[in-house]
Amino acid sequence: EADIYQTPRYLVIGTGKKITLECSQTMGHDKMYWYQQDPGMELHLIHYSYGVNSTEKGDLSSESTVSRIRTEHFPLTLESARPSHTSQYLCASSEYGRGADTQYFGPGTRLTVL
């Protein structure tokens, strides 16, 4: 099972602030993902990456951006947070192209924008 970490776990901020959600994994997985999940709703993929210097947009449009400078690190940034960004953000990773390519999830960041 992958070891994948997210910080902060909870964040409450005011409108207009710039925020970065951190995600790191120690399993050397190539592919990483960011999902957004509202309470009682399905997970929606907002960003993914095949490896270093690769970033792709998911099926749900998002105002956030991501970067992948190191294999283990996949941070998500919101330049100017708004109340509509309030949600749970889940990071995941997988060994792309090997076996089942199972995705393992981090604990999530619950973001509240006031």
Place this chain on the structure above:
Amino acid sequence: GQNIDQPTEMTATEGAIVQINCTYQTSGFNGLFWYQQHAGEAPTFLSYNVLDGLEEKGRFSSFLSRSKGYSYLLLKELQMKDSASYLCAVRDQTGANNLFFGTGTRLTVIP
């Protein structure tokens, strides 16, 4: 596109068996996953099927029929801690092999 359907809620009794169904439509099926998600927590991996048939893992089993676009998750000897949402997710090779999730089935186990 992808379409994944599963019941919204189910209730079962401690010690019993429950079956959670999932039907899907996708253009490039490349595997089906089941995840468990407790309220406010991250999903945890339960099972994976890519070929037809039954995969058994302890108290949990998952079945797949690709021709019918159908899967189920079977939970035996239910425990109170099994109260959670169960997410069906399909991997679609036309969608960069990413996962597409259903809305989940919220299972409540009662004494």
